[in-house]
Amino acid sequence: xxxxxxxxxxxxxxxxxxxxxxxxxxxxxxxxxxxxxxxxxxxxxxxxxxxxxxxxxxxxxxxxxxxxxxxxxxxxxxxxxxxxxxxxxxxxxxxxxxxxxxxxxxxxxxxxxxxxxxxxxxxxxxxxxxxxxxxxxxxxxxxxxxxxxxxxxxxxxxxxxxxxxxxxxxxxxxxxxxxxxxxxxxxxxxxxxxxxxxxxxxxxxxxxxxxxxxxxxxxxxxxx
Numbered sequence: 531x532x533x534x535x536x537x538x539x540x541x542x543x544x545x546x547x548x549x550x551x552x553x554x555x556x557x558x559x560x561x562x563x564x565x566x567x568x569x570x571x572x573x574x575x576x577x578x579x580x581x582x583x584x585x586x587x588x589x590x591x592x593x594x595x596x597x598x599x600x601x602x603x604x605x606x607x608x609x610x611x612x613x614x615x616x617x618x619x620x621x622x623x624x625x626x627x628x629x630x631x632x633x634x635x636x637x638x639x640x641x642x643x644x645x646x647x648x649x650x651x652x653x654x655x656x657x658x659x660x661x662x663x664x665x666x667x668x669x670x671x672x673x674x675x676x677x678x679x680x681x682x683x684x685x686x687x688x689x690x691x692x693x694x695x696x697x698x699x700x701x702x703x704x705x706x707x708x709x710x711x712x713x714x715x716x717x718x719x720x721x722x723x724x725x726x727x728x729x730x731x732x733x734x735x736x737x738x739x740x741x742x743x744x745x746x747x748x749x750x751x752x753x754x
Contacts, residue, residue, distance in 0.1 A: 538562070542731070543750040544650065548579040550743060558651060566598070567591040569651050581606065581677070587649065595658045597645045602680045613680035615645075626679050635681055643671045646687065650724065650732040650746060653709075657730035662691040664707065669714065688712050697725045697733045700749050710739045 541559035545552055558571030569589040576582050585604040592598050600615040611628040622639035625632065644656050660668050667690040673682045693708035704727050712721035722745065724735035737745040 539754045540731075541750075541752050541754075542748055544746045545749050546573070546575060546746050547744045548575075551578055553577065553579040555749075556649060556746070558649060560651070563590070565590065566593045567595070569649075571649060571651070573648060583677075585648065585680075587647070589647075589651070591655065595655055596641070597655065600645065600647065600675065602647075602675070604677075604680055611680060613675070615675065615682070622673055622682065624682055626681060628679065633679065633681070637673075637682065637684060639673065640671070643673060644687065645673045645675065646685075647675045650735060653711075653724060653726065653732050654730040656689065657709075657726060660689075662689070662707065662709070664691055664694050666691050685713050688714055688718075692723075697727075699733055699751075701751055704733060706733055708741065712739070 539559065539561050544556040546554040546556060554573065554575035556571055556573040558569065561568050567590070569591065570587065572584065572586045574584045583604065583606045585602055588601045589597060590599040598617045602613040604611045604613070609629070611626065614625045616623050617639050620639055621636055624635040646652050662668070667688060669686060669688040672685050672687040674685050675682055688711070690710045691707050692710050695706065697704050697706045706725040706727050708723060708725050710718060710721055710723045712718040718739055721739045722735060722737050723739050723741050725733045727733055731751065732748065734747045735745040737743050
């Protein structure tokens with residue numbers, strides 16, 4: 531993975547939108563580790579989003595950029611949830627602690643499978659493990675992690691590179707490609723899209739495939 535191979539630390543901040551209105555932010559950082567990479571961050575979403583919440587996460591990746599674990603602390607009002615995910619010999623295991631109860635889950639995690647979660651860092655990790663020429667696409671199994679229990683839903687994901695150009699950012703004009711993401715057999719019209727720079731950093735995203743409704747915008751980016 532490019533971040534690991536360069537040994538650089540990267541951090542950033544996204545603005546988050548709901549129906550065109552800013553409603554929160556995500557701060558994140560990537561750091562090389564002896565085993566590969568550690569990604570951590572916190573995302574806070576406020577009204578007018580219908581589900582104000584906060585979640586903190588810490589993900590670990592191997593030298594090949596493959597996710598090996600994910601810990602999520604999620605809170606909605608006074609409710610608190612801890613979800614611990616880990617890869618173990620081709621199996622993805624989950625432990626969820628919520629309201630004094632524990633739920634567990636496990637399933638296959640083959641080498642070509644990806645993991646999808648609320649942060650755009652996950653899109654970066656997918657791009658780092660695959661080559662996308664303009665007009666190219668990849669379809670692969672994915673473990674999608676999300677509310678209400680931050681458990682896993684196995685799906686298939688299709689990612690297409692549909693456009694090349696430039697994106698205006700707070701830190702200058704950046705070369706980028708636009709990708710459309712969908713979950714077959716659901717139609718692509720139900721998917722979303724994002725622009726990413728040549729390193730795979732997502733510069734901005736939209737909650738529709740045509741790029742009309744802003745979802746997130748990268749406001750800060752620092753490489754050290």
